[in-house]
Amino acid sequence: MPIIDMRQITKRFPGVVANDKVDFQVEKQEIHCLLGENGSGKTTLMNVLFGLYHPEEGEIYVKGEKVRISNPNDAYKLGIGMVHQHFMLVNQMTVLENIILGNECGSFFLDRKESEAAVRDLITRFNFKLDLNQKIADLSVGMKQRVEIVKTLYRGADIIILDEPTAVLTPQEVADLFVILHQLRRDGKTIIFITHKLNETMEMSDSVTVLRKGVKVADLKTRDVNQNDLAAHMVGRQVEHIVSDSVESYGEVVLSIKDLVLNDKTRIPVNLSVRAGEILGIAGVEGNGQQELEELIIGTMPVRSGKIEINGQDITSKPVKDRKDLGIGYIPADRHKNAILSNFSIIENYLLGYHKDKDYIKNGFIDFRKLESDADRFVTEFNAKVADIGDPISSLSGGNQQKIVLSREVSHDPILVIAAQPVRGLDIGAIEFIHKTLLRLRHEKKAILLISAELSEVMNLSDRIAVLYEGQVSAEFPRGKYNQEQIGLFMAGRTEKEVEV
Incomplete structure (x- = not known):
């Protein structure tokens, strides 16, 4: 008898069926991966189990008993807890205060000693190595x-649900988390692990349920499948694994960054360069200067200290338009904020950043015939699934929106492409296409700066890798020199000398 048995769960939102008659069963004391692309309905299904959403249809059984879970308090009474992707902690409170908040021991008054003893027992039993008096912010x-x-x-x-728990962890932190989860399972706990990462699924899970577009498409024992099988279930076809080949020679330096300060606290200067026909990958845990690097190069953030050159020309003080005119294609980390206008048509979005381009402006007026012709051609060339290029870009999936941005930014023959988090939130098929495009651009001798929180993406595509830690480059090396574990140490602040010892 499964410990969790969700039957024919249907959850709708306006215009979307997030879960369509989904059956989901989990056996006691197993690690069960709920796998699927972003937007496949994984988190929605678990929010139903945790009482944050209420299904329009379906039944839930916990430990063999039919239950109604109206809110998270009901879930906890049934022994179900959830660790969300975005932590729900109070930064200015201590570890202990955050853990006991809302569930303190004592009938009428807080019994801090009893609460602390209970927490220390958990920390000791599962070897969590936490300082209860430390502030969360630290x-x-x-x-x-x-x-x-x-x-x-x-x-x-x-029964513990973890929603994309490795999204912002270093490889070492991921390994530590996996040790903890295995210990929890040995202690009798049941783990539900929401993810879209195939390697984690293979390494961690006993069983896998795959969702695609809100529908369950597979229930599998992990030992019976491989990553290619899982990928095919996720997207409905075989997916090609993209890895960069070696390059014998590169062109001249296209992007040169000299003594650029990314972090005003450390003020340690960054020096980087990217050559024609080269992909320089920027690795690191998010929040270590990647956003600042992206914005300083494109010009949306002023340079306070340092120098940026394109093909030897100083652009440190130039506005964004002048930089793009020199041949920068820019795929920002946040496409909704910095790359598209959701309520504008697909055609109009192709004009963004190029509204003064001589190809589209004739005698002071926009040449919509030329713009529409190019938009139609770009959509076709980049295989974007579009009903009508006059439709709002918001009507497209995330992957197709990103294809519009990518096609716009690389179709004006740039010499440098800044690709920041280019596949964030995309399905495997869109990732495959974008990776192939970046490698094609590299073979066309474009210089590419790839900024990504996905270490596997950086390792697979880059010719050289630089690791950012607290606004400084902790290591810079050719691809293949270090393995994933060693790069993870750089992401945690270790230097090359420390890692090589």
């Missing part, structure tokens, strides 16, 4: 996640 992301797990256990959960 913790690493990995430690904050441990606090969330202890908080869930403290509330009595023996």
Whole structure:
């Protein structure tokens, strides 16, 4: 008998069926991966189980009993806890205060000693290595996640849901998390692990349920499948694994960054360069200067210290338009904020950043015939699924929106492409296409700066890799010199000398 048995769960939002008659079963004391692309309905299904959403149809059984879960308090009473992708912690409170908040021991008054003893017992039993008196604000992301797990256990959960728990962890923190989860399973806990990462699924899980577009498409034992099988279930076809080949020679330096300060606190200068026909990958845990690097190069953030050159020309003080005129194609990390206008048509979005381009402006007026012709051609060439280029770009999926941005930015023959988080939130098929496009541009001798929080993406595509930690380059090296574990140490602030010892 499964410990969790969700039957024919249907959850609708305006215009969207997020879960369509989904059956989901989990056996006691297993690690069960709920796998699928972004937007496949994974988190929605688990929010139903945790009581944050109420399904329009379906039944839920927990430990063999039919239940109604109206809110998270009901879920906790049934032994179900959830660690969300975005942590729900109070930064100015201590670890202990966050764990016991809302569930303190004592009948009428807070019994802090009893609460602390219960928390210390959990920390010792599962080897969490947490300082209860430390402020949350002073913790690493990995430690904050441990606090969330202890908080869930403290509330009595023996079924723990983790939503994309490795999204912002270093490889070492991921390994530490996996050790903790295996210990929890040995202690009798059941783990539901929401992810879209195939390698984690293969490494961690006993069983896998795959969702695609809100529908369950597979229930599998992990030992019976491989990553290619899982990818095919996720997208409905075989997916090609894209890895860059080696290059014998590069062209001249296209982008040169000299003594650029990314972090006003450390003020340690950054020096980087990218050559024609080269992909320089920027790795690191998010929040270590990647956003600043992106914005300083394109010109949306003023340079306070340092120098930026394109093909030897100083652009440090030039406006964004002048930089783009020199041949920068820009795919920003946040496409909704910096790359598209959601209510504008697909055609109009192709004009963004090129509204003064001589190809589209004739005698002071926009040449819509030329713009429409180019938009139609770009959509076709980049295989974007578009009903009508006159439709709002908001009507497209995230992957197709990104294809519009990509096609716009690389179709004006740039010499440098800044690709920041280019596949964030995209499905495997769109990722495959974008990776192929970046490698094609590299073979066309474009210089490419790839900024990504996905270490596997950086390792697969880059010719050289630079790791950012607290606004400085902790290491820079050719692809293949270091393995994933060693790069993870750089992401945590270690230097090359420390890692090589």
